[in-house]
Amino acid sequence: MRSVVSALAGVAALVGTALSAAPTLADTDIKFALDWKFEGPSAPYFVAIDKGFYKEEGLNVTIDTGPGSVAGIARVAAGTYPLGFFDINSLVKFRDQNPDKGVKAVLMVYDKPPFSIVTLTKTGITKPKDLEGKILGAPAPDGAFAQWKAFVKENGIEADKVKIENVGFPVREPMLADGKVDAITGFSFSSYFNLMQKGIKPDDIKVMLMADYGLVLYGNAVMVNDAFAKANPKAVAGFVRATIKGIIYTVANPEDAIKSVMKRNETGDEKVELARLKMAIKDNIATEWVTKNGVGGIERDRLTKSIDQIAVTYDFKNKQPVAVDIFTEEFLPPAAERKLK
Numbered sequence: 250m251r252s253v254v255s256a257l258a259g260v261a262a263l264v265g266t267a268l269s270a271a272p273t274l275a276d277t278d279i280k281f282a283l284d285w286k287f288e289g290p291s292a293p294y295f296v297a298i299d300k301g302f303y304k305e306e307g308l309n310v311t312i313d314t315g316p317g318s319v320a321g322i323a324r325v326a327a328g329t330y331p332l333g334f335f336d337i338n339s340l341v342k343f344r345d346q347n348p349d350k351g352v353k354a355v356l357m358v359y360d361k362p363p364f365s366i367v368t369l370t371k372t373g374i375t376k377p378k379d380l381e382g383k384i385l386g387a388p389a390p391d392g393a394f395a396q397w398k399a400f401v402k403e404n405g406i407e408a409d410k411v412k413i414e415n416v417g418f419p420v421r422e423p424m425l426a427d428g429k430v431d432a433i434t435g436f437s438f439s440s441y442f443n444l445m446q447k448g449i450k451p452d453d454i455k456v457m458l459m460a461d462y463g464l465v466l467y468g469n470a471v472m473v474n475d476a477f478a479k480a481n482p483k484a485v486a487g488f489v490r491a492t493i494k495g496i497i498y499t500v501a502n503p504e505d506a507i508k509s510v511m512k513r514n515e516t517g518d519e520k521v522e523l524a525r526l527k528m529a530i531k532d533n534i535a536t537e538w539v540t541k542n543g544v545g546g547i548e549r550d551r552l553t554k555s556i557d558q559i560a561v562t563y564d565f566k567n568k569q570p571v572a573v574d575i576f577t578e579e580f581l582p583p584a585a586e587r588k589l590k
Contacts, residue, residue, distance in 0.1 A: 276309040277307060277308050277309065277481065277484045278309045279309070279331060279484065279488060280311050280329075280330045281294065281312050281313070281332050281333065281334070281488075282312075282313050282315050282324050282332070282335075283313065283314055283315045283333075283334050284315045284321055284333075284334050284335050285439070286514070287510055287513045287514040288514070288517070289438070289523060289524070289525035289526030290533075291312075292495075292503070292509055292510050293358075293492060293496040293499045294312055294334075294495060295312065295506075295509035295512070295513060297491045297492055297494060297495030298310060298509070299509045299512075300498065302492075303487075305491065306487030306490060308487055308491065310488070313330070317390050317418070319335070319390050319391070319392050320390050321333055321334075321335050322335045322336075322340055322343045322472065323343075325352050325472050325474050326347060326350035326352045326474065328474050328477065330474075332473050332488060333472050334358065334469055334470070334472070336362075336395075336468065336469055337354050337470045337472075337575065338395065338396065338467070338559055340352060340470075340472060340575060341556055341570060342395075342563050344575065345563075345566055351474065351475025351476060352473070353473060353475060353574075353577050354470040354576040354577070355471055355472065355478075355576070355577055355580045356492060356581070357468075357470045357545055357547050358468070358470055358471060358496065359469045359470070359533040359534065360467065360533065360538055360539045361460050361468065361533050361536050362459070362460055362464075362466050362467060362468030362533065363393075363436040363438055363439075363458070363533050364393035364437075364459040364464070364466070365437040365440065365457055365459060366380070366385075366432050366433075366434060366456075366457040367425070367432065367433050367437070367454065367457075368431060368432035368433075368454075368457075369454060369455065370455060372431045377457065377462055378405065380406060380431075380432060381410035382411075383412070383432060384412045384414055384430045384432075385414065385430065385432050385434065386414050386416040386425060386433040386434075387413055387433065388417060388421060391434050392469075394434040396459055396466065396562060397562065398562035399464060400459050400462065400463070400464060404462055421433050421435060421440070422440055422443040422444050422447055423447060437456050437458055437528070437532060438528045438529045441456055441528070442524065442525050442528075446521070465551055465554050466559070467552065467555060471492060473580075489545070489580045489581060489582070490582045493545050496534065496544050497590060499530070500534065500535050500589055500590075501589070503527055503530060504523065506526070507519060507522055510522055540589055542584070543584045543587030543588045543589070545581050546578060546581060546587070547572075547576055549572045549573075552572040552575065553571065553572045556571070
């Protein structure tokens with residue numbers, strides 16, 4: 250009997266060893282590119298890492314900073330980053346210029362874009378027409394400046410009366426603070442707080458959101474490389490689902506969410522980044538439409554109108570795209586899972 254028990258024990262040990270040696274299903278590695286630095290508005294993605302939302306979907310996500318809301322699209326197109334967070338209006342132009350490069354938006358984050366004209370009270374600029382006779386500092390690759398022609402048309406500005414000065418991103422706000430330009434283009438929650446860090450008082454900063462002055466455009470969205478999406482549809486759907494959870498958590502708990510950013514930005518000011526995040530939530534993310542319809546989707550008619558508006562600023566080389574060419578809802582979870590809490 251003892252020999253039988255010993256034999257059974259040996260078999261059990263061998264089975265246990267075999268099971269422990271069996272390979273486990275590895276998480277899918279995903280490199281995700283942001284449009285800019287690790288600042289307040291990037292909280293949802295880091296929350297999704299820290300709260301295990303990506304891990305629950307079998308994903309191992311790493312996040313890198315980006316070169317701006319326009320230039321980074323090429324990274325996704327090249328497959329350097331299978332997924333990224335960039336300006337959907339610039340995607341429309343990119344697809345026209347690179348018809349062989351497959352990139353599509355799968356998750357709308359900025360339902361209302363942060364494109365803005367920012368100035369100081371001392372300039373006397375209180376409305377768009379006041380820009381006439383002034384100097385506008387605008388980085389050439391800036392997503393906000395890309396909408397300038399449409400903004401001009403919607404507000405009856407005589408463009409030849411506005412001097413455009415091409416400035417670099419790092420010197421944009423300092424030049425405005427020093428009076429070297431009268432206004433700048435930029436993302437509202439970036440320029441506003443950058444000016445405050447230059448010693449400008451909040452009451453002296455004037456922000457004109459282009460969306461409040463005639464533009465129907467959407468803002469930044471999560472985009473995917475088409476080839477990656479076709480090869481890894483479950484991974485893309487999982488990334489979208491987990492990111493939506495991160496957005497919902499961040500909107501409900503910004504004070505906790507900002508800690509996930511500060512862990513990766515030790516030189517940042519938590520108070521400033523929290524205020525920046527709250528500004529983005531209020532103006533760009535948790536809009537009236539999103540509150541009613543849920544995170545991540547779009548109105549197809551509005552996207553169609555926005556493409557028509559882009560045609561004001563850009564001459565299409567090929568046939569003007571339609572909404573379905575730019576945004577797909579196939580990776581979005583049901584609306585019930587996308588409601589803000």
